[in-house]
Amino acid sequence: MRPLLSLVVALAAAPALAQAPAVPPGEHPVLREIVTAVSSERLKDIDTHLVGFGTRHTLSTTTSPTRDIGAARLWVKAQFEQISRDCAGCLEVITPSQVFTGARMPKAGAEVMDVVAIQKGSDPNRYLVMTAHLDSRVSDIMNSSSDAPGADDDGSGTSALIEAARVLSKYKFAATIVYSADSGEEQGLYGGKIIADYAKAHGWNVEANLNNDMIGSTHGSSSVIDNMDAHVFSEGIRDDLTPEQLNRLRYNGGLVDSPSRNVARYIAKLANAYIPNFHLEIMYRTDRFDRGGDHVMFNRNGYPAVRFTEVQENWQRQHQDVRRVDGVQYGDLLKFVDFGYVAKMTAANAIALASMAWAPAPPADVNIAGALTPDTTVSWQAVPNAAGYRIYWRATDAPQWQHSMYVGDVTRYVLKDRVISDWYFGVASVSKDGYESPVVFPGPAGTF
Template sequence: MRPLPLLLGLALAVPAARAADAPPPTEHPVLREIAGQVSPDALHATIAKLVGFGTRHTLSDTTSNRRGIGAARRWVQARFEALSRDCGGCLEVVTPSDTFTGKRIPQPTEVMDVVAIQRGSTDPDRVIVISGHLDSRVSDVMDARSDAPGANDDGSGTAAVIEAARVLSKYKFPATLVYAALSGEEQGLYGGKVLAAYAKAHGWRVEADLNNDIVGNTRGQDGVIDTTTVRVFSEGTKATETAQQAAYRRYHGGENDSPSRNVARYMAELADAYLTHFHVRTVYRTDRYARGGDQVPFLEAGYPAVRVTEGHENYTRQHQDLRTEGGIRYGDTIDGVDFDYLAQVTRLNVITMASLAWAPAPPQGVAIDGAVTPDTTVTWRKVPGAAGYRVWWRDTAAPRWQYHRWAGDSDKLVLKDIVIDDWNFGVSAVSADGFASPVVFPGDAGSFVGAVPAEAP
């Protein structure tokens, strides 16, 4: 029998009589409450508005108020500003930008993101990001004039971002939440580069970037209709890994335990616990084969990031001129979006963001010891906001964490008669009300970016 899932939610209060060394509650009704507020109708309204701009190509018109990328950006900015007014000014709306030239941008062009920042109450430099790209395209990636509705690629991801902001802005969190509508993805992942650079410049400790790209279709080109599965792609070894770190990891393991991969596992556990008939298929790859997304610049900057994508894609509706050919309708139009499914994907995102933001930061300095002994000793550095820690282990060939033991408010646990050679190990930090961080694998291979200072003695 599987043990309790890694994350089962938030209890609204901690009983005063609970023993100090007892684990916090693991059932959190507030996550179901949050998930229930996601509206398919709101998602539909957002995509309908985005499609109405005709094209959102990065090289399209920036001055018109009715057509092109400029009009779309200004509408998203106005939408974020309206949401901020609804929550008493809780969102700071910024438009970071940079000018690029490249293979798909022949002339210097400003690429601008539209970003809403919900500052954390006690740990504002710890940041969880949701992103989707605003720009669209047709068959010719340089065609900035033809209609490119971009309903699913990536109006769906942008709608999920805006809906996440609408729902989560009603709550307060210790960590900061960032809602990002990016531009320039189709021309070379430029919007992701702009936001990753902004994060670095502002000292963000990005714990996770949830990049949503093509998340609204349920009818695959293969004829399969799948309304219950979403894929979460994650890198195996860090893009920033040094040669020395790689040599250690090759010998001791960790190729399957990057922080991004443990964020993906975290999302899978949440889906199983809180969403009805909806599951995460964790794909052990940075992105689809020979393709990319805006999570890649985050990974290259050293930040944990995953790509969220529908279970079965339909390539006749991606990067296509609007046409009917051989009895097949081509083009990324709104009738190709399943809004109930998109709502489920959005629910996964919002409960992940909330759970991460209410949890302590992932523990740092996780290490294991136990060579030539029958026991394994796991150690870590404490982090602010943690009431205790949970030690995890799994078979080295198992895809998800299998077993756990509560360590209390300690920085060490000895696992008697559990041989270090046979298992993978990790540690999660847990708040007093039961929110847990992602599991952290020992050493550089599993360490999350942005180490927090050790708790004062």
């Protein structure tokens, strides 16, 4: 017995073991439960209803009970209200609106209205906003009467929005989750502006906007069929940096580390870990080449924002009059939407929202120091309800964070023998049950 006892004493006395912080769990079975709870049948049912309104053009009527944008808005509102009844009133439903004129709007102006459900979290200061657009169009952008099914653009995103609200309404979160069905996207990103302006006017601290626009096509114009890959777009540089901040960024690096981009990295990491047969690729672009979406309006108001979209776009189906020419079917029809794929996209949104909403807020005032020394010092402000923090680093040409270290409940940490010039660094806050915030890149460029 003697040698064994002395070994125990020696282990207990070892200072390295006594100082190591207990690492919270990194695996979350409840996120798999959320992935499984998303139903492709229900998504198809929602989209079938949306297509059933004939057109959801922003300038179509608001008087018919069965056709046009007004009827579609009322139906979405009723869905949110039904979900709320099933969760003891957990959703507040509002319909913010603004009147717009513009190149794709009547001279006299027209009212554009969003339908928004708000799932209040326990922390009144934190918001996550999921968006999709309810409106649809045909070849002529001003044609508000022809059938514009918009099954993929953006019935798929709106279906994901309602299904995500239903799945996540079964849980309680720290952050508030907002589900916004925008109108006016096709006329000029007006619905995105309405909800981003509403957020700003009400002092919402939006940590991320997850926009979903065309998330259901798996048969591309190039004849490729692919139900596994998806894109998440994000801006690389914040919209609101001063010229001086931009100069430092150009010199020291960090041109690809806006909070939007780090939200995209966060989503891709989760989705690729938790969703089977799915690969979400981080795109180093704000949106598709020369094209836009409602998340841009969040960026414009200083909020991190990303766009989910299918890889296999099909331009015979997008923004087209429903017609048959030489045996080819044109138009955004329900039969072209792959709801198994929409379910994966919906799950990617839902687990990202849940994980961020259970995690503490991203750390503020993240700084690094250590030039001309072998060590790098990372510092940040303490975050309410954080159990600890994880420091990340990666090679300067690596797209995703490569390495990390849990450093416990401190607000400053020295990474020994890790030279500041050789890596990009960031820090995430961690809850006691292991939910992490997105990684925050140091300085104004990375600030949420």
